[in-house]
Amino acid sequence: MANKLVAHMGLAQSIANRLAARNIRTAKDALSLPEFDLMTLLGVDMKDVKEAVARISEVACPPYQTALSLLEERLMNDTSGGRLPTSLTGLDDALGGGIPFGVLTELVGPSGIGKSQFCLKLSLLAALPASYGGLDGRVIYIDTESKFSSRRMIEIGRNSFPKIFHSEGMAQEMAGRIIVLRQTSLSEITESMILQCQFLPLHIYDQVTRASCFVYFFRSYCREKGSSSSSMSGSHPPKCPFSFLKSIAEFSRIPIVVTNQVRGHNNEEISRYSFLGKDTDLSVEKFETHHVAALGIQWAHAVTIRLIFEAHSGQKFIKVAKSPFSPPLAFPFTVTSSGVTLLADDGIEMIGQEIGMIRCQGLSMD
Amino acid sequence: MEVSVLPIASAHKEKLISAGYTTLLSIVGVSASRLAQELIIPHREAVEIIKVTLKCCRAVGLEGTHAVLKGSRTAWEMLSDEQNLKLIRTGSEDFDGILGGGIHCGQVTEMGGVPGIGKTQLGIQLAVNVQIPVSYGGLGAKAIYIDTEGSFMPERAYQIAEACIMDTWENLGFSRKEIEDCQEKMQPDHFLANILYFRICSYTEQIAVINYLDKFLEEHKDVKIVIIDSISFHFRQDFKEMVQRTIVLNEMSRQLMKLAERFAVAVLLLNHVTAKHTEGSFQLTLALGDTWSHSCTNRVILYWDGNDRHARIEKSPYLPSASAPFSVTGKGIRNAITHCKRLRMM
Numbered sequence: 001m002a003n004k005l006v007a008h009m010g011l012a013q014s015i016a017n018r019l020a021a022r023n024i025r026t027a028k029d030a031l032s033l034p035e036f037d038l039m040t041l042l043g044v045d046m047k048d049v050k051e052a053v054a055r056i057s058e059v060a061c062p063p064y065q066t067a068l069s070l071l072e073e074r075l076m077n078d079t080s081g082g083r084l085p086t087s088l089t090g091l092d093d094a095l096g097g098g099i100p101f102g103v104l105t106e107l108v109g110p111s112g113i114g115k116s117q118f119c120l121k122l123s124l125l126a127a128l129p130a131s132y133g134g135l136d137g138r139v140i141y142i143d144t145e146s147k148f149s150s151r152r153m154i155e156i157g158r159n160s161f162p163k164i165f166h167s168e169g170m171a172q173e174m175a176g177r178i179i180v181l182r183q184t185s186l187s188e189i190t191e192s193m194i195l196q197c198q199f200l201p202l203h204i205y206d207q208v209t210r211a212s213c214f215v216y217f218f219r220s221y222c223r224e225k226g227s228s229s230s231s232m233s234g235s236h237p238p239k240c241p242f243s244f245l246k247s248i249a250e251f252s253r254i255p256i257v258v259t260n261q262v263r264g265h266n267n268e269e270i271s272r273y274s275f276l277g278k279d280t281d282l283s284v285e286k287f288e289t290h291h292v293a294a295l296g297i298q299w300a301h302a303v304t305i306r307l308i309f310e311a312h313s314g315q316k317f318i319k320v321a322k323s324p325f326s327p328p329l330a331f332p333f334t335v336t337s338s339g340v341t342l343l344a345d346d347g348i349e350m351i352g353q354e355i356g357m358i359r360c361q362g363l364s365m366d
Numbered sequence: 367m368e369v370s371v372l373p374i375a376s377a378h379k380e381k382l383i384s385a386g387y388t389t390l391l392s393i394v395g396v397s398a399s400r401l402a403q404e405l406i407i408p409h410r411e412a413v414e415i416i417k418v419t420l421k422c423c424r425a426v427g428l429e430g431t432h433a434v435l436k437g438s439r440t441a442w443e444m445l446s447d448e449q450n451l452k453l454i455r456t457g458s459e460d461f462d463g464i465l466g467g468g469i470h471c472g473q474v475t476e477m478g479g480v481p482g483i484g485k486t487q488l489g490i491q492l493a494v495n496v497q498i499p500v501s502y503g504g505l506g507a508k509a510i511y512i513d514t515e516g517s518f519m520p521e522r523a524y525q526i527a528e529a530c531i532m533d534t535w536e537n538l539g540f541s542r543k544e545i546e547d548c549q550e551k552m553q554p555d556h557f558l559a560n561i562l563y564f565r566i567c568s569y570t571e572q573i574a575v576i577n578y579l580d581k582f583l584e585e586h587k588d589v590k591i592v593i594i595d596s597i598s599f600h601f602r603q604d605f606k607e608m609v610q611r612t613i614v615l616n617e618m619s620r621q622l623m624k625l626a627e628r629f630a631v632a633v634l635l636l637n638h639v640t641a642k643h644t645e646g647s648f649q650l651t652l653a654l655g656d657t658w659s660h661s662c663t664n665r666v667i668l669y670w671d672g673n674d675r676h677a678r679i680e681k682s683p684y685l686p687s688a689s690a691p692f693s694v695t696g697k698g699i700r701n702a703i704t705h706c707k708r709l710r711m712m
Contacts, residue, residue, distance in 0.1 A: 002570035028570040031577075032610065034617045057577030062565060067493075067511070068558035071520035096521065103516060247567060250516050273650045273669055275678065298602060300481040301638045304517055322482040325522040327696065352673025356482055 002028040018042045027060035090345035094326045108260040108293045109309030121339035127177040139178045159338035262291035291358040312359045328355035381405040457699035460690035471632045478637035478652040479668030484694040485636040489593045491699040507590035508560040527557035529697030569600040583629045597635040598653040619661030
């Protein structure tokens with residue numbers, strides 16, 4: 001919409017000519033300038049400028065729809081109710097059916113806690129045929145830390161869905177639907193994503209019965225970002241494809257799952273609102289036991305669902321930290337041969353800010 | 367109205383006409399000294415002429431003639447307008463309390479907070495609450511929801527609408543007939559059909575939609591709230607030069623204030639937070655910079671205090687700085703659970 005050409009917008013010829021002469025070709029060029037500047041640039045009356053801007057805005061504005069039609073559209077078009085069930089009943093209930101399509105879901109937690117295991121299981125689930133509760137689609141797994149293990153994935157498959165995996169050829173077909181990309185730099189990742197996007201419509205049209213579903217796993221993308229200056233410094237954040245990721249998710253109606261690292265935080269980085277005064281509870285213990293998700297607050301705003309994986313008191317928990325329609329629940333889990341399994345389907349309700357904090361205490365590396 | 371009807375000396379009338387002042391309204395906007403200069407008469411005579419003109423206009427009832435300056439209104443006239451401003455409730459009485467009853471129509475209110483505090487929830491709750499019929503204390507109007515981040519989930523809106531309708535039935539016992547009249551309107555589907563949703567994917571589209579609202583609101587006069595969620599998402603990523611960004615933001619805020627006033631709609635802007643380095647430490651503040659902070663009428667910060675969510679009026683021309691707790695429940699925005707004496711939770 002932003003790149004719509006001004007020449008095709010039905011403006012009065014004189015204005016259209018002047019805009020073209022000043023190299024204002026797209027809606028973006030025209031709307032980035034304040035009206036006063038446009039007036040000086042084009043040498044016309046304010047009245048004409050206002051009319052032209054109003055017309056350009058009207059054409060460049062996307063059409064509206066009612067929330068009701070949005071709901072009906074999604075119910076009709078999305079397979080499996082617009083959710084990817086995770087096979088963890090308690091978590092699925094809390095998330096309204098599973099990982100939702102069309103938005104970014106983030107898994108964040110210290111290393112070794114089970115995020116990759118969860119991702120492997122999700123890839124399988126997306127590849128499974130619908131009769132077994134899957135999405136019957138392909139998966140794109142972008143592995144930036146070379147942690148994808150096919151062997152482990154097939155093991156999870158064999159243990160969780162023995163019926164499917166022991167029949168001939170199924171393992172091959174399921175594994176064949178998962179495309180693994182090993183990219184190590186930010187630009188490579190973005191490039192490959194743009195390429196994938198170009199192929200997406202082809203795949204959708206190819207499927208006879210249903211649109212296929214692509215699940216992107218974007219692992220540890222932050223490693224590169226983490227080395228650059230802290231995103232809390234208030235300077236320009238480096239250009240990163242937040243909105244690009246979100247647009248892919250939304251327009252293809254697929255779930256995108258991203259994993260993120262944590263880092264410790266120190267005294268200088270604690271931010272509070274000015275009216276709250278200084279934090280008096282500056283115990284050292286608090287810093288050693290609490291972590292912060294990497295990529296900073298801007299990324300935290302961009303994700304829709306945040307699942308925190310943490311460990312304390314000898315147990316591991318999945319916490320639904322940010323979600324538009326889930327109560328703040330924490331589920332204890334373990335990692336077994338069939339992947340991540342919940343120890344209890346009834347989550348523990350967490351009050352207040354607890355749900356958003358990431359604790360890490362005495363976690364041993366397996 | 368012609369100058370000829372003015373009860374002044376005909377010599378003056380002649381001078382007025384030859385200087386180009388043919389109607390009463392043309393004299394009203396002029397200063398006495400300028401008139402004296404043009405007509406070549408003493409200053410006090412010019413003052414006299416203007417006084418007489420004003421009196422005449424008032425007597426005839428010409429519009430806007432008690433304006434000393436064109437387009438201005440006296441504070442007294444505005445007072446009655448201010449008192450009649452419509453309010454949209456947030457769902458939490460404590461929160462409404464610090465807002466002076468709710469979000470005001472005709473004003474731009476900005477709300478910001480850390481991720482997960484409930485900004486989108488508030489946006490959806492207000493989009494639902496504006497639709498409560500007038501007989502139940504609402505505005506019976508439609509809402510425009512401009513989504514820049516894709517965080518609007520219609521299923522959640524359905525949930526909130528359902529809970530709002532049930533609570534309204536429960537709290538207000540009305541006669542059977544009134545209930546029947548409203549029955550049709552008080553359905554979650556109907557509520558969802560009254561939320562007009564725009565999905566914006568770039569800052570150009572954001573500017574375009576805000577400009578287009580001028581025409582759109584003219585055609586859809588039953589809209590009483592415009593929610594933008596969030597105002598800062600695209601501006602924090604796509605801009606390379608801060609100077610240009612500030613200029614564009616200023617235009618946008620001017621446009622929004624004009625819309626709020628012209629159509630008497632409430633404009634709600636949801637904003638992100640960022641950390642600012644001041645006085646040797648980092649402080650949390652709303653995004654988009656210092657210049658933007660002047661752009662809205664009221665500014666509310668949503669934050670965590672202990673185990674409860676709180677809202678605080680940070681800036682307002684007439685509301686005192688105060689905080690109130692609130693909570694986000696399955697039903698939407700409600701009073702904080704610790705403060706709720708009556709057990710009417712799920």
